Amino acid sequence: MSLSDNTIESAPSTIENAQTGSENAEPDPMQDFYKLYQELLVITLALTGVIFISVWIFYSLNIALNYLIGACAGLVYLRMLAKDVERLGREKQQLSKTRLALIVLLILLAGKWNQLEILPIFLGFLTYKATLMIYVIRVAFNPD
Numbered sequence: 001m002s003l004s005d006n007t008i009e010s011a012p013s014t015i016e017n018a019q020t021g022s023e024n025a026e027p028d029p030m031q032d033f034y035k036l037y038q039e040l041l042v043i044t045l046a047l048t049g050v051i052f053i054s055v056w057i058f059y060s061l062n063i064a065l066n067y068l069i070g071a072c073a074g075l076v077y078l079r080m081l082a083k084d085v086e087r088l089g090r091e092k093q094q095l096s097k098t099r100l101a102l103i104v105l106l107i108l109l110a111g112k113w114n115q116l117e118i119l120p121i122f123l124g125f126l127t128y129k130a131t132l133m134i135y136v137i138r139v140a141f142n143p144d
Contacts (some may be wrong), residue, residue, distance in 0.1 A: 030086075037082045044075060044131040051127065055120070066110075066117045070124020073106050078128045 056064035110116035
């Protein structure tokens with residue numbers, strides 16, 4: 001009898017844990033993913049609101065609206081990334097790079113259209129990155 005045989009016999013399966021209602025049942029990874037995605041979405045929306053109002057107060061409504069366009073594009077990018085990650089493993093073996101076309105098209109549109117400004121749009125797009133930094137810092141100091 002090898003060590004691996006002992007491990008298999010002594011460890012109850014996840015199905016047994018789910019049937020008996022044991023607290024040691026492993027959480028569903030997709031459930032954790034959806035919870036993380038929803039948390040990131042809420043943080044991004046809150047951060048977008050705070051930054052939009054701050055930019056409107058300190059600069060102008062036009063700059064704030066440009067920021068909001070970029071932040072909305074960042075939210076769409078985050079949603080596209082989440083859908084891509086959700087399909088990873090089941091349907092696909094790697095992430096697609098088509099979502100990068102979103103920011104490229106937005107920057108090109110801002111460059112062609114005089115009412116749009118590139119920097120506020122780009123910084124608005126990067127709001128989801130600030131959300132990720134906030135999440136990482138929060139988890140680093142409070143892992144629970």
